[in-house]
Amino acid sequence: MKILIADDDRASRKALGAILEMFGFEVVEAEDGSRALALLLEAGAPQMAILDWMMPGLSGPEVCEQIRALPTERPPYLIMLTMRDTKEDLVAALGAGADDYLAKPCEPTELQARVGVGQRLLSLQGSLADHVDQLQPALDQVRTLRGILPICSYCKKIRNDQRYWEQLEHYISENTGATFSHGICPDCRERHVLPELEAMRKSRNVRIEPLS
Secondary structure, three states, X not given: OEEEEXXXXXXXXXXXXXXXXXOOOEEEEEOOHXXXXXXXXXXXXXXXXXXXXXXXXXXXXXXXXXXXXXXOOOOOEEEEEEOOOOHHHHHHHHHHOOOEXXXXXOOHHHHHHHHHHHHHHHHHHXXXXXXXXXXXXXXXXXXXXXXOOOEOOOXXXXXXXXOOEEOHHHHHHHHHOOOOOOOXXXXXXXXXXXXXXXXXXXXXXXOOOOOO
């Protein structure tokens, strides 16, 4: 994995880069915040960045804010590197959009652990993005009803593309994948069901006289 190190102190960059390369990472360097932002916006940009807080051009928090303001499906994992270690500094770093916080001077084992957390999250993020990419063609092929549909004014049947008339619910099910559950609305209950029930009740009470 490619990791960006942004620090205006050349010695700090080289020391941090040597540790990361020892762990098997590819390292890209930036000497200020503006260069770091440009590298993170390029095609094939590093998936992870370790940003010094105080840098010329743009500070670490400013780089985080600008990166987070851009819409992207696979945002980079950003670690803030600084000598500041108060709770207020931690809150400020995370509020600017950093994913993690690393205090100077950092121990190699802690650096490895923090980067490992970022790797796992990036892997999960990439897996989710891949699933979305695989589902998108299927979503794009979902059939929808558009335009003018010929419908009978009396029986409410729909004329399909083959010019045959079919039931409304069958047409919609075939063209959208929707299913129907049938019921009776209050108006139809008053207009149709209750009169039919009353007629049935009356018919049962009618006496049939035997033929003489």
